[in-house]
Amino acid sequence: MTESQNSRALWESADVVVLGAGPAGLVLGTLLHTAGIDCVILERASRTQVQTRARAGFLAPNTVRILERHGLADGLHRHGSRHGTCEFRTEDGRFRLDYGGLGQGGQHHVYPQQNLVTDLLTHYLDLGGRIRFHTEAQAVHDADGAEPSVMTREPDGRPTRWAARYVAGCDGRHGAARRSLPPSAVRRHRRDHGVTWLGLLAEAPPSLDAVGYAIHDRGFAGHMARTPEVTRYYLQWQRGTAADAWSEERIWDELDVRVRACDHGPLRRGGILERAVFDLTCDVIEPLRHGSLFLAGDAASLLAPAAAKGANLAVLEAEVLAEALTDAIARGDTAGLDRYSEQCLAHIWRAQEFTGWMTRLLHGPAGRDEDGGSHFDTALQRSRLASLRTSRVHQDWFAENYVGV
Ligand code: APR
DSSP states (O other): OOOOHHHHEEEEEEEEEEOOHHHHHHHHHHHHHEEEEEEEEEEEOOOHHHHOOOOOOEEHHHHHHHHHHHTTOOHHHHHOEEEEOOOEETTTEEEOGGGGGSSTOOOOOOOOEHHHHHHHHHHHHHHTTEEEEEOEEEEOOTSSSSOOOEEEEETTTOEEEEEEEEEEEEEEETSSSHHHHOOGGGEEEEEEEEEEEEEEESSSSOSSSSSEOOOOTOOOOOEEEOOOSOEEEEOOOOOOTTTTTSOOOHHHHHHHHHTHHHHHHHOOOOOOEEEEEEEEEEEEEESEEEEEEEEEGGGGOHHHHHOOOOHHHHHHHHHHHHHHHHHHHHHOOOOOHHHHHHHHHHHHHHHHHHHHHHHHHHSSSOOTTSOOHHHHHHHHHHHHHHHHHHHHHHHHHHHHHOOOO
C-alpha cells in the first residue's frame, strides 16, 4: 500500500475479519458472533445479490446437523424437502438407487442455497452481527507477520484498512484471500476433468421424484429438483460453445433425447430462467493456513458439481474454523488452529476422490487409447454402472460417499 493510500485510508479493526458472505462466511460469522468474538464480514456484493444468487441446493445430513446444532435449520425444515433416490438412465435401461436407505448415508435435504443464505444472513443481522456490503477486499497484508490487515475499497472508492488478529478467506476461488497467498507458501493442486456443462435453471416442476443422471452417447444430462416449481438441469456441453448458442426448444429436445424420453416419458418443460457454462475443474490449496489467514469453502478447494458437495464442505469447514478461532481468542488455546488445515484437508480430499469417481461415471471417455478409439473408457464406464446396479456392497459405498462430508 502506498504512503498516500496509507494516509488516506480509513482505519477499522476486528479480532476476526471474514471475507465473503456465502455459506462459509455466514456460518463462520454467525458462530463467532454467537461465541462473543469480535468479527466482521466484508462482502463485495449487495445484500440483494447475496440473497438471490441461485447456487447449490443439496444439503447432506452432516450439514443439517451442523445447522441444527446452531439453531440455523428452521427454514430448511419448514420449506425444504428430503431426497433419497438417484435414477440412472443408460442404454441398458434405468435403475434407481434408494441411497437414503443404504449404507450409513441418509437423505439429502433439498433447499435452494439462496434461501439458506437468506436465512443465515437474516439470523446474523438479527444477532447484531457486523457486515459491510459493497466492500471488496483488495488484499490481505502481513498474514504471517505481527500486524495482519485487510485492504478494502469502500463503496465510495476510498481505501480502508482493517486491522485483524485473524483473517478468514471465505471469498471463493477468485477472492482476495487466495490472491494474497505467497506462491512459495502454498501448493495449488488442480484437475480439469475435460468436461463442460451447460447449467440451466428451468421454471418447470421436477420431472422425476429422484436425482436424475442420464448417460448417453451424445453426452450426460442431469436433473435435480430445487423447488416444486423450479428444476435444475445440466447438459454436457461442447467446450467453447456459448451458453446462449441453442434455443430453448433445442435444449429441451436434447434433454429429452439424453434422458430417453421415448422410453420413460417426456420432461416437463418451462421457461429457462438462467444459463451458465462451466468447465468441470477442481482444485485444492495446501495448506489451508498461512499465518493468521485461514481458507474455507471454495477459497480452500473447488469441487466439480457432479456430487453437489461444495456447499456442504463449506459449512463443515466454517464450523471447524469457528471453534478453533473461538478457542484461540477466548481461551488462548491455538491447538484447533494448528490442526485446522490437516483436519479439513482430509475431508476435502475424500470429497474430491468421490467427486472424481462420480464425474468419470457420468461422462464418456476422457482419454483416447492407442488405436485412437475410446472403447476402453466406455467399457470401464459401463462396468462401473453395472456394478452399481447389481452390487449391494458397491451401493452402500456409493450411498455413504454420496451424502457423506
Ligand atoms: N471481497 C469481498 N467479498 C468477496 C470477494 C472480495 N474480494 N470475492 C468474492 N467475494 C464474495 C462473493 O461475492 C460471495 O458472496 O465471497 C462470497 C463467496 O461465496 P461462495 O462463492 O458461495 O463461496 P463459499 O461460501 O465458499 O460456498 C461454497 O457454496 O456457492 C455454493 O456450491 C457452491 O461450492 C460452492 C459453495
